[in-house]
Amino acid sequence: MKKYSLIKKFEEYENEFRKISKSIIQPNIISDQKKYKILLKKYLKLEKIVSLHKEYNKKIVLLQEANFILKNDSDQELKEFASIEKEKILENFSFFEKEFSNLTSSFSEEKTIEGEDERNAIVELRSGTGGDEACLFVEDILRMYTMYFKKSGWKYKIIHAQKGKVKGYKEIILDVNGEEEVYGSLKFESGVHRVQRIPKTESQGRVHTSAITVAVLPKVKDIEVNINLSDIKKDTFRSSGAGGQHVNKTESAVRLTHLPSKITVECQEGRSQHKNFEKAISVLRSKIYQIEKEKKLKEISIQRKSLVSTGDRSVKIRTYNYPKSRVTDHRIHKSFHDLAGFMNGNIQEMINVLKIFEKKK
Template sequence: MVTLGFVDTRMNLSEHVQQLRQRYRELEEEIARPQFYSQPLHAQEVLKEHARIGELVRVGEEWEKCRKQLREMDELVRTAEDPELRQLADQEKERLQRQERELSRKLLLGLLPPDPNEGRNTIVEIRAGTGGEEASLFAADLYRMYSRYAERKGWRKEVLSHSPSELGGFKEVIFLLSGPDAYQRMQYESGVHRVQRIPVTESQGRIHTSTATVAVLPEAQEVDVVLKPEELRIEVCRASGPGGQGVNTTDSAVQILHIPTGMIVRCQDERSQIKNREKALRILRARLLQKRQQEESQKYAQARRQQIGTGDRHEKIRTYNFPQNRVTDHRLRLTLYDLATVLDGDLEPLLDALAEKEAQERIAEILKENR
């Protein structure tokens, strides 16, 4: 994992710790009021902030205690006459410096504005890119990889829509992941994924390069995106493609056009027209929420927009090379020679490193603003 270098933020952090204590006292006073629970939604938000600020206050107190001990060790290193005692004090000083760096990092991250998508479920869209049938097979490999990762995390998976290819791959597959930190972890997967291998359709043993795109969207609630009936054009038609009995014999497929944006969503996985309509609306809301958030993010500085890669479809984020048994994440310049393990859903080394990289960039932003 990438580690943070030391940054001297002690003066600024001291002021922030005092502000955190003051805010925590204010929240405690508000919670103690008799009418606090008369507004359940507001109370829920206050309790959530109270828990978050309380944890930061605890970290801040640890940081202050660490600083005090560090000053004491520094003094002992300078004044101790016994060489053995001075050596022990110097070792303890190094340990305290490492602890102070980690506590400073936690405080800085806690001072950043909370992610508006924190705690949301996520909708993942995988589409075959360049490479014909091989791209569809690669899209299926990515789907299996994320499915196994979801199993490791204990998340619930629900397929919203899929379009299979002739050889068992996916032209497109859209699914929902529900569980703690689902969006926080999966957000780093947006972009173009590239595979290099000998396709099953290749008769001369040549290595081909194919791609698939992955889009990760926070699931939108009805209060996030209001869909007006007059802005929707909903059509029903007969489902097509391979499937069980009834797939091609009932008018259950639903296609929704969002007139203001031109977005089109089609769902046909369910035999029930109502269920297909519900799934299509969920996908549409998620896409509209992502569009709105992307437009808002353009107001910020370029450094914030980059955020470990923009997630744009044209951006190649990772390569899966079968002949060399390697996975390379181009945002990190990190290569792992354990392709089978990654494809089996062990994504933590990659996602941990990406999360740490984002943490460094966000900390650099707040330090720059405080100069």
Template sequence: MFDRLDDLLIRYEEVMGELQEPGVADDPARFRKLMKEQSDLAPIVEAYQEYKSCKQNVEDSLAMLEEESDEELRELAKEELNESRKRIEELEQELKILLLPKDPNDDKNVIVEIRAGAGGDEAALFAAEIYRMYVHYADSRGWRTEMISLNENGIGGFKECVFMITGQGAYSRLKYESGVHRVQRVPETESGGRIHTSTITVAIMPEAEEVDVVIDEKDIRIDVMRASGNGGQCVNTTDSAVRLTHFPTGIVIYSQTEKSQLQNKEKAFRLLRSKLYDLELEKQQASEAEERRSQIGTGDRSEKIRTYNFPQGRVTDHRIKLTLHKLDSILNGDLDEVIDSLIAADQTAKLAKMED
């Protein structure tokens, strides 16, 4: 581990040197690449430098204890020694986590697909609430949201909703949200006051760039048509809606949220690329099934991951057996405690796998 850390320290100094070269900003692609590498290496280098400093403090404190006879100074040296040793243990753990292989998709934007499952209108209403939860969470982190496609049920619920979240590290935090979300509550339509259980599925897909997925034009049929639903005058009177059919996979994408056919086409292709990329990721994960089982689930759409229980005001994440009695604030976008716990559990599982 320490050989690798020494190599990374040398590389960090090289990157900093390159960034200070005259004219480096004249090549935007190279400048961006260097800045990205610098920001990735900085936390590792800072932790390693602090580690080396603590190791030096231990040596200095031990030397002082050998040479010093003044009791007060010896007490100070013992205190410094204990603090430095404790911090060294913490930093060793931090460095192991920082050196874990990084998910190449972590810095990507995400496309979120929410579908109502069992429970009819109640499931659709819950799907709309979960959509709002993610929008509030994105706002709290300074990320941008943009609707790609929406199928409403007429009473404020969403049968299906696809939207994009754009922001640094969006996938790294939201990738744990894929799976079945379950709600337990008394629906407004229920006169007898009985608690119903409904489900929705959430799929989190990293946004795929054109370089990630190449789509052959021969594999696509593009249909244009008039948008349906509440879209305003010009949306419903022009052929602005776009439907893409991808023959090899049977995936059909429908986009009608924009007034412009060109914009809807662009959104539809963006979603198709991400769906194809996600299929490729699923294939890879299936071939790494053993490794996936040792980690927190991030891909299985059929896995029941979380329950939102309204009568008890609680949210339970079943993967890590975490229960929080703060349903209202979580539905209002206060997701950090849940996500931080999932990330910590995932890192612990990966570390245990590496140490086996």
């Protein structure tokens, strides 16, 4: 890291420190414990960087003094002493660079994740093993979530939907928006949801096991994830969903493929190709953000708070047992015996337990 670059970066963090120093003493912040704790944590992190900056500035002054002596003083002994001091100071700069990098990488990562719970969310439901029964269960879980959204005062829009062959959905993607902690509550839903019940198509009354996958992504802004349009392959096709005479007349549906990551996103819910494109880009941005976040976590060896919010789709997180009217979350080994109520959107108690479990870790 070049010296002028390091000075500039130090100054940026010091400016942020000054802003937080002023805002943290404001009555409206002090009275809001949630905001106060977040700002205090940032303040303490930045304070370490500011302290390092002060030490760094002292070394800069000493280096300038040594250079002045070497250039202007005629005393050979003093010049030799200044030369030795200069070498020591230059060696110290590598320590400052390393220490600055350690402090800011940790601070930057926490800064990225810290406010994540407050974000809105993209929710994807996909049928897994079980054929038509899995598609029906996607529809049941969709109903469960939309009822929960209503109880929470959140709004949602369907971005993309692919119907099953008989009933239900093979895949459905939602854009969920609310006042607070949308992603912070829904992130626990990521993973495999398994259902054990007698399918409507089963004539002999045997219990079948099917599964669907749920992925919850934090919604991100365009300034957070820069997507080059040259990296995107855009395909248009005719919508296969509801829309009356509009269906199959215009190619309003959009499929985007992000070539570097091979991520594909579809949107066909709107009548406007432009609006479908915007929705698809929003989902694509969230997916890329999630991948980059996972990479950063691995690179700096930060472990997640707990296994309850890994977001790993391959992890079996919950079983819905209809014959026994029981729903079990396998991460916390807890069962609820009111499956009907749970499927009617009464999932807040489960989410609260998962939040407590996460904090304990």
